[in-house]
Amino acid sequence: MSDLADLTARMRAFTEERDWGRFHDLKSLTLALTGEVGEVAELVQWLPASAAVDVPDERLRERLGEELADVLLYLVRLADVAGVDLAAEAARKLTVNESRFPPGEHRGVAPERH
Amino acid sequence: MSDLADLTARMRAFTEERDWGRFHDLKSLTLALTGEVGEVAELVQWLPASAAVDVPDERLRERLGEELADVLLYLVRLADVAGVDLAAEAARKLTVNESRFPPGEHRGVAPERH
Amino acid sequence: MSDLADLTARMRAFTEERDWGRFHDLKSLTLALTGEVGEVAELVQWLPASAAVDVPDERLRERLGEELADVLLYLVRLADVAGVDLAAEAARKLTVNESRFPPGEHRGVAPERH
Amino acid sequence: MSDLADLTARMRAFTEERDWGRFHDLKSLTLALTGEVGEVAELVQWLPASAAVDVPDERLRERLGEELADVLLYLVRLADVAGVDLAAEAARKLTVNESRFPPGEHRGVAPERH
Numbered sequence: 212m213s214d215l216a217d218l219t220a221r222m223r224a225f226t227e228e229r230d231w232g233r234f235h236d237l238k239s240l241t242l243a244l245t246g247e248v249g250e251v252a253e254l255v256q257w258l259p260a261s262a263a264v265d266v267p268d269e270r271l272r273e274r275l276g277e278e279l280a281d282v283l284l285y286l287v288r289l290a291d292v293a294g295v296d297l298a299a300e301a302a303r304k305l306t307v308n309e310s311r312f313p314p315g316e317h318r319g320v321a322p323e324r325h
Numbered sequence: 326m327s328d329l330a331d332l333t334a335r336m337r338a339f340t341e342e343r344d345w346g347r348f349h350d351l352k353s354l355t356l357a358l359t360g361e362v363g364e365v366a367e368l369v370q371w372l373p374a375s376a377a378v379d380v381p382d383e384r385l386r387e388r389l390g391e392e393l394a395d396v397l398l399y400l401v402r403l404a405d406v407a408g409v410d411l412a413a414e415a416a417r418k419l420t421v422n423e424s425r426f427p428p429g430e431h432r433g434v435a436p437e438r439h
Numbered sequence: 440m441s442d443l444a445d446l447t448a449r450m451r452a453f454t455e456e457r458d459w460g461r462f463h464d465l466k467s468l469t470l471a472l473t474g475e476v477g478e479v480a481e482l483v484q485w486l487p488a489s490a491a492v493d494v495p496d497e498r499l500r501e502r503l504g505e506e507l508a509d510v511l512l513y514l515v516r517l518a519d520v521a522g523v524d525l526a527a528e529a530a531r532k533l534t535v536n537e538s539r540f541p542p543g544e545h546r547g548v549a550p551e552r553h
Numbered sequence: 554m555s556d557l558a559d560l561t562a563r564m565r566a567f568t569e570e571r572d573w574g575r576f577h578d579l580k581s582l583t584l585a586l587t588g589e590v591g592e593v594a595e596l597v598q599w600l601p602a603s604a605a606v607d608v609p610d611e612r613l614r615e616r617l618g619e620e621l622a623d624v625l626l627y628l629v630r631l632a633d634v635a636g637v638d639l640a641a642e643a644a645r646k647l648t649v650n651e652s653r654f655p656p657g658e659h660r661g662v663a664p665e666r667h
Contacts (some may be wrong), residue, residue: 214327214412221419229426230433234485237369237381237389238580241362242484244396245587248355248362249477251403255351256470257462257663260602267351267407275351275407280414282358282400284422286393289365293381293389298328300394305335308398312343319344321599348599352466356598359473363591370584371549371576374488435485442555442640449647457654458661465597465609465617469590472624476583476590479631483579495579495635503579503635508642510586510628512650514621517593521609521617526556528622533563536626540571547572 215287215298222288240289247281254278329401329412336402354403361395368392443515443526450516468517475509482506557629557640564630582631589623596620 226232254274258267267275290297312322340346368388372381381389404411426436454460482502486495495503518525540550568574596616600609609617632639654664 214329214416216328218412218415218419221416225419225423228428229431229436231431231436233433234435236374236488238372238374238584239484241366241369241584241587242480242580244362245366245584246477246481246484248358249474249480252355252359252470252477253474255355256467256474258352260350260352260464272408276404276409276414277418279400279404279407279409279411280418283397283411283415284419286396286400290389290393293393294386295390295393297393297397298332300390301332301397302328302335304391304394305332305339305398309339314342317343317345319347321348322343322345350602352470353598355470356466356473356594359470360591360595360598363588363594366584366591367588370581370588374578442557442644444556446640446643446647449644453647453651456656457659457664459659459664461661462663464602466600466602469594469597472590473594476586480583480587483583486580488578488580500636504632504637504642505646507628507632507635507637507639508646511625511639511643512647514624514628518617518621521621522614523618523621525621525625526560528618529560529625530556530563532619532622533560533567533626537567542570545571545573547575549576550571550573 213298218284219287219291219297222284223291226288235288235292237289237293240285240292244282244285244289247278247285251275251278251282327412332398333401333405333411336398337405340402349402349406351403351407354399354406358396358399358403361392361399364392365389365396441526446512447515447519447525450512451519454516463516463520465517465521468513468520472510472513472517475506475513478506479503479510555640560626561629561633561639564626565633568630577630577634579631579635582627582634586624586627586631589620589627593617593620593624 226235254271287297290300340349368385401411404414454463482499515525518528568577596613629639632642
């Protein structure tokens with residue numbers, strides 16, 4: 212089964228079993244997502260630029276794994292509440308980007324936004 | 326195939342074909358993730374609390390779909406660079422939360438963090 | 440003396456006394472700012488919409504005071520490193536907004552961005 | 554006059570003249586703050602680490618000035634709604650940090666959080 216659909220279903224059940232749906236409006240979930248992205252930022256903010264390009268050490272990778280997981284869990288929950296098919300939208304957006312940034316023209320050039 | 330693994334592979338190929346790997350260190354990708362979450366925030370910030378709990382109108386849902394897709398694309402890219410198995414970490418974290426917040430005790434009570 | 444200029448000078452001295460200037464580049468400080476805004480978000484994310492419009496209780500106000508202070512300290516430090524006169528820029532931007540959003544036309548209407 | 558108090562008073566008048574107070578609850582303003590920090594992140598995300606430590610070029614500095622100003626305007630508005638004296642809290646927090654991180658012990662060492 213699709214892992215995004217699976218996480219979405221599990222997060223919905225998790226929410227309903229605790230009657231937490233009342234807290235899960237678009238604004239509250241976006242704030243929760245902001246909080247988790249802030250925790251990722253705190254993990255990497257003082258890394259030397261050189262360390263930031265290497266694979267992080269094991270301890271940092273573990274902590275990043277936990278925070279990135281929290282970001283994903285709120286993201287799938289927010290998409291579910293918003294009625295957005297996250298997997299389909301991401302695949303579509305990536306296809307758009309592939310044609311919007313032809314490899315030849317943009318090779319090694321910092322993208323404006325992508 | 327797992328859709329997260331599929332998106333991760335496509336984002337990696339997208340990056341390599343454009344030689345954009347030089348831009349994709351942990352700090353730069355976390356900043357890109359922050360920028361996309363900021364775009365989600367701008368879409369919902371002035372919604373009346375009542376509207377925020379309903380399914381959004383079609384125009385807002387479309388715009389949310391695009392921004393949430395951007396968040397996911399940078400999230401899978403960041404996890405790939407960090408050497409994190411995002412699907413496995415999210416499933417594991419959700420299992421931890423299920424036992425950490427027993428439905429009975431936490432029913433309808435605003436979670437401290439979940 | 441201007442309190443923003445005073446905070447800027449104190450943060451610069453604080454940084455130099457600890458030889459932390461090496462950590463205070465534009466990207467690292469923006470990540471630190473993101474982390475602090477994330478802590479503000481975590482404090483308000485589950486507030487009922489009704490509570491969010493009232494003055495917060497004393498405990499929440501104290502915690503908000505600490506996190507908003509952290510946001511300001513990194514903001515003045517980031518502006519200093521960027522060579523931006525924050526007080527002048529904010530006063531100028533507010534003057535622009537005052538003419539961009541004439542009270543008559545925009546009365547009670549959710550602003551697109553302001 | 555204190556420039557933070559001046560900006561706070563001007564933002565309050567700006568809001569009241571447009572009857573925008575209804576939009577300025579703690580959650581909505583934190584989302585607006587998140588959106589503006591996201592715009593700062595988008596400006597610096599792809600900067601090479603080397604460029605990030607120099608003073609930015611004039612064009613980037615101008616754009617940073619505008620976005621940092623927006624961050625400050627929402628920050629003072631949020632503090633006002635929260636009943637927080639931002640200047641006093643920031644001065645107090647900085648005094649705490651000065652004693653919490655003695656220059657000798659922390660010289661040149663990446664701070665955990667500061």
